[in-house]
Amino acid sequence: MIDNQPQKTKVVVAGVNLNDPNFDYYMTELVNLSEANNMLVVGQVRQNLEQVYGGTYFGLGKLNEIKNLAHGLQASAVVLNDELTPMQIRNIEKITKLQVIDRTELILEIFANRAKTRQAKLQVQLARLQYELPRLHPSENTLDQQRGGGSVNRGSGESKLELNRRTIDKQITAIKKELQNVATQESIKSKRRNNSKLPQVALVGYTNAGKSTTMNGLLKAFNNDASKEVFVKNMLFATLDTSVRRINFDGTNDFIISDTVGFISKLPHNLIESFKATLKEASDADLIVNIVDSSDSNMLQMIKTTQKVLHEIGITNIPVVTAYNKADLTNKKFPEIEGNDILYSAKDSKSIKALAKFITKRIFSNYKTLNIELPLNAGSLLSYLHENGDVQKEKYTDTGILVKVKLAPKDYSKFSIYKQKSE
Numbered sequence: 001m002i003d004n005q006p007q008k009t010k011v012v013v014a015g016v017n018l019n020d021p022n023f024d025y026y027m028t029e030l031v032n033l034s035e036a037n038n039m040l041v042v043g044q045v046r047q048n049l050e051q052v053y054g055g056t057y058f059g060l061g062k063l064n065e066i067k068n069l070a071h072g073l074q075a076s077a078v079v080l081n082d083e084l085t086p087m088q089i090r091n092i093e094k095i096t097k098l099q100v101i102d103r104t105e106l107i108l109e110i111f112a113n114r115a116k117t118r119q120a121k122l123q124v125q126l127a128r129l130q131y132e133l134p135r136l137h138p139s140e141n142t143l144d145q146q147r148g149g150g151s152v153n154r155g156s157g158e159s160k161l162e163l164n165r166r167t168i169d170k171q172i173t174a175i176k177k178e179l180q181n182v183a184t185q186e187s188i189k190s191k192r193r194n195n196s197k198l199p200q201v202a203l204v205g206y207t208n209a210g211k212s213t214t215m216n217g218l219l220k221a222f223n224n225d226a227s228k229e230v231f232v233k234n235m236l237f238a239t240l241d242t243s244v245r246r247i248n249f250d251g252t253n254d255f256i257i258s259d260t261v262g263f264i265s266k267l268p269h270n271l272i273e274s275f276k277a278t279l280k281e282a283s284d285a286d287l288i289v290n291i292v293d294s295s296d297s298n299m300l301q302m303i304k305t306t307q308k309v310l311h312e313i314g315i316t317n318i319p320v321v322t323a324y325n326k327a328d329l330t331n332k333k334f335p336e337i338e339g340n341d342i343l344y345s346a347k348d349s350k351s352i353k354a355l356a357k358f359i360t361k362r363i364f365s366n367y368k369t370l371n372i373e374l375p376l377n378a379g380s381l382l383s384y385l386h387e388n389g390d391v392q393k394e395k396y397t398d399t400g401i402l403v404k405v406k407l408a409p410k411d412y413s414k415f416s417i418y419k420q421k422s423e
């Protein structure tokens with residue numbers, strides 16, 4: 001049989017611990033990320049420091065330890081747990097004679113390999129160029145085919161560097177423009193959905209927690225259309241886009257459900273920025289379902305990571321429920337609901353039904369009826385209510401417009417200032 005598996009690159013992972021209680025967890029993630037990038041982790045090195053060395057990140061003794069370990073184990077690269085400065089990377093390469101890959105570059109590379117749609121590809125390309133731009137260096141000039149060292153070539157190197165910068169700047173502008181076009185098309189679609197008044201539920205969470213499997217389980221049980229199913233795979237960042245489906249769990253209440261890109265700690269800032277359009281469904285949601293792999297020993301850190309990323313993308317005041325998935329891999333009884341938590345397995349049909357009920361109850365129980373009096377000249381507010389709520393009564397009086405309307409929580413708080421004094 002022919003082995004089609006590409007040869008794995010042997011690497012050593014290394015990190016500096018600045019007294020961080022989560023350091024072990026970050027190193028575990030780094031190993032998983034390296035493996036997701038087709039690398040074989042053969043060794044680990046760590047150094048406890050009060051602060052990193054400005055020029056070399058690690059101390060010199062530690063760098064020699066990394067060099068000797070890697071050479072002994074035939075590793076060709078060292079993967080580092082932080083985003084390093086270009087100078088630190090160059091110095092470590094010089095001292096260790098190893099290829100140096102920092103955490104940001106590693107994540108960008110995985111995303112680049114996984115991206116399938118035009119939007120995802122553009123988003124990753126943008127983040128990569130933004131990462132590379134400040135890292136251009138005269139001696140590492142990609143346009144300069146004949147690399148020359150020393151002072152003789154410096155002049156030409158610098159002008160080529162300028163040229164390189166301008167080329168990348170131009171590429172960045174072009175990609176941003178194209179992304180804007182894609183985003184406009186997406187936002188038209190999303191506006192159409194918003195105008196249909198349907199509540200939106202976003203499945204979010206740590207990568208590989210089972211968001212897409214959950215989405216498929218729900219679609220299979222309640223939608224019956226196999227063509228609507230999304231991609232599932234046991235690997236980090238299987239999903240890099242947002243899939244949106246209309247669904248109905250109880251025969252009366254339709255809503256929109258979305259599955260999106262998974263999270264991990266220390267997601268590169270540029271990447272989050274570039275993926276904001278993809279994450280828009282989550283920021284517009286009425287309910288966030290944080291899906292967690294309950295069989296993983298790092299479950300608590302994974303929940304915290306998701307909360308942190310949600311905060312970074314500006315999602316702070318949307319109700320969140322936690323769905324503890326993969327209960328079949330634990331010895332706990334499931335499905336089980338407790339307050340805003342559910343323990344379930346996306347692969348178990350009884351669980352999927354319980355999850356559907358759990359979600360339906362939470363989105364629709366949040367809806368409230370409000371009796372308000374709008375000013376007579378507030379026609380635009382009234383049309384907003386017609387578009388976004390269920391207007392049950394509307395009466396013009398001498399002093400204003402009396403309206404009885406059923407609203408989602410986000411609109412409820414906006415309109416409570418118009419509350420009728422006496423009802």
Ligand SMILES: Nc1nc2c(ncn2[C@@H]2O[C@H](COP(=O)(O)OP(=O)(O)OP(=O)(O)O)[C@@H](O)[C@H]2O)c(=O)[nH]1
Binds near residue numbers: 210234344345
């Ligand atoms: N045993 C078990 N495996 C599950 C369950 N849910 C999901 N999985 C598996 O977990 C792996 C990841 O599932 P996905 O649904 O792709 O996870 P995801 O959260 O969408 O991951 P990303 O898109 O990479 O962020 C797959 O191999 C699934 O088959 C579950 O309830 N039990």
Ligand SMILES: [Mg+2]
Binds near residue numbers: 212231
């Ligand atoms: Mg997925």
